[in-house]
Amino acid sequence: MRVIVCGAGQVGTTIAKHLASEGISVTVIDVDSQLIRRIDESYDVRGVVGHASYPATLKKAGARDTDMLIAVTRSDEVNMVACQVAYSLFGIKRRVARIRHTGYLGHDISGLYSADHLPVDIIISPEIEIAEGIAWRLRTPGAFEMVPMAGGLVELLGIHADARNSVVMGERVGDIRQMRQFEGVSIIACVRKGRSFVPDDHDRIEIDDDVYAIVRADCADEVMAAFGHREREARNLVVVGGGNVGLHLVKKIRESSRNVNIKIIEQSLERARLISDELGAGVIVLHGDALDRDMLDEAQIGLAETIVAVTNDDETNIFASVLAKQAGCKRAITLINKRNYEALTPSLGIDAVVSPSAVTISTVLRHVRRGSIAALHTLKEDFGEVIEAELTSESRLVRRPIGELGLPPGMKIGAVVRDGQVIIPQATTQLLVGDHIVALVTYSYLRLVEALLGTQRERIG
Template identity: 65%
Template sequence: MKVVICGAGQVGTTIARQLASEGINVTVIDLDPEQVRRVDESYDVRGLVGHASHPETLREAGARDADMLIAVTRSDEVNMVACQVAYSLFNVKRRIARLRHAGYLAQDKTGLYAAEHLPIDIIISPEIEIAEGIARRLRTPGAFDRVPMAGGRVELLGIHSNPGNAVIGRTFSEIAEGLSGARMTVLAVVRAGRSFMPDKGDHLAAGDDVYVLTESEQVEAAVRTFGHQAGAARKVVIVGAGNVGSHLARKILRVASRIDLKLIERNKDRAEEIARELGDRAVVLQGDALDRQLLAEAQCGSADTIVAVTDDDETNIFTSVLAKQAGCRRAITLVNKSSYESLIPTLGIDAVVSPSAVTVSTVLRHVRHGAIYALYTLREDFGEVIEAEICEGSRLLRRPLGQLGLPPGIKVGAVVRDRRVILPDDETALRVGDHVIVLVTYSYLRLAEALLGARRGLFG
């Protein structure tokens, strides 16, 4: 498979690194020679300096032989034109573009992006997906991550294990079997910055971040297991009324009729615009969120959650810290720079949202489009949670799971059969047509493809 990636920023670089590690032929285009040099020297990919939408640049990148073009530059217009050129001149089979501006996203429903108009197969909008993800977290404050899978029947939850909760020191096997009332599959644990797939006899430690799969009806019970009291946030402050903040505000007001919502926006024109749009359903304050007086006016100290989603990492981080110091119960913070990741837990921030991680998960889901129905990147250095259909020829059909000898980097967490959710054990035998949700570490992705027996292959 051959892929051309337009844009060598954090998103393009992460996608290139991942695809190259799986043996895919990758070329990355960017105008910045330094970024191209870095990606060319650091990973097994080819870097090319040039305009990503120019025909000659795409020709030099090998677009004529490419199976896919992924356009993730900072410019919506460049991404759209790159897809058009790739289709019209080079007949690239599949074209993915990241679009951010709401005016372009609205046109998706009008047919603008059909092949005969502007040929984009997949439109990715990180801002909308981030807003949707944050809205889900607001409904379950105990979870720092929440992703619906299997048509909403199964939930992937990331839960922080609070010190002093009843299951500290118990084995993950005991916890999974419903020690505190909720049956679940423990997929992965992050402990002191290290990610691992726990054995049944491993014990939960205070401060662990635990990723579990459970039935949708069991979400609140699962969260309580780790020492959290579930319950949707009723008083929310959003810092930043840009694309993410405005999408989130609309989403919250659409699904929650009784909620106290306030927004803080630094730009005067943008603040007035969002205030007119939301009317009396929300309070919009204009000013610098790092101003303690403004935070007090927004009543951050008594809020259930502050959501900091400006386009500046430092503003988001320090606003969240100030709000928590004032008494806010929970902080959800948008952070672009991966270099800040190790710092965040020491600051008391409850959940971090990474735009690049959201985009990468979405792109990889479409790259591995064969029998894949959902995909979520579980930390960029660890692995992916994949929902796939079991097809004829799958090696997972031969005998019960406990007798298959699955490698340590593959774990089947849930099975959906005839709309029924099964949390599997060693005696569970899979059938053709089952949907399985599997955690796969990156070193075992190719083996997972072979085991699942995907109809068209996970990778194209």
């Protein structure tokens, strides 16, 4: 398989690195020669300097022999035109474009992106997906990660383990599984002091571990309580940043609940007026600087259960979150683009970090994987993925009970969905054709797991 990635920013670079590590031939295009030189020297990819939407640049990148184009430059217009040129001149069969501006997204249903107009097969809208992800986190306030899977029957939860009122601290994973509170739970991964690993039955949960679990949706609250998290869903919320993410988030919250008091702090007066008009009554929009303590006081940050900082500036998001926590806000959800900052957030009291690049990468990889994989969520970009896959007759997983399959150490099946029912699998569980499994797969074992699933990466066309 051959892929062209347009854009050598953080998202494009990470996508290229992932695909190249899986043996896919990747070429990256960017106008910045320094970025291209860096990616050329650091990863097993080819770099081309030039405008991604120019026919000559795409030709130089090998577009005539390419199966897929992924356009993730900073410009919506460049991404769309690159897809058009890829389709019209080079016949590239599958085209993915990152599109951010709501002015373009609003016309998606009108057929704008059909082959007869702008031939974009897959639209990635990071702002909308980030807003949805934050809204999910707000519904499970103690979790730093929450992703519904299998049609909402199963949830992927990221839970920080601390010593307060927790029945799991110091317990072995195998023993935890026998507890009544964990009948609907499978612990699939753990991050300890920066190291990610797949725990076995003998591993114990330690203080300050970040634990990832696959949970039956109706068990989520009980599981959170067992980990010592009994936080209430926010009724007073302060959103810092009235850009596309903040606006989409507030709309999502208001769709699901009218009982949340929301205040938005926006530094641009013009933008503040615009979102105030669009949201209407029920949301208070404050014009000012979220790093100004007087502004935070006006927003009554000390009475808020949660602050969500989603401006375009990482430093503003981080410091606004820190100031809010110091003023008495109970929880901080912070959007951070630079991966180097993420390691600092626990010591600063930030409860959950949202990574735009991780959201985009998960979406792109889901479409690259295709085959039997219906959903995918990236865990710790260099560690692995949680996938949802349907088992076919070609899968080697349907031959005998799970305990006899000899699954690789980098794969852990967390849940099986059969006829609308969730099964937390045991060693004796027999998988059937048509089952949907939700499983952790580490990148070192990805190709082997694809073979077990019967997933083939065929040339597109």
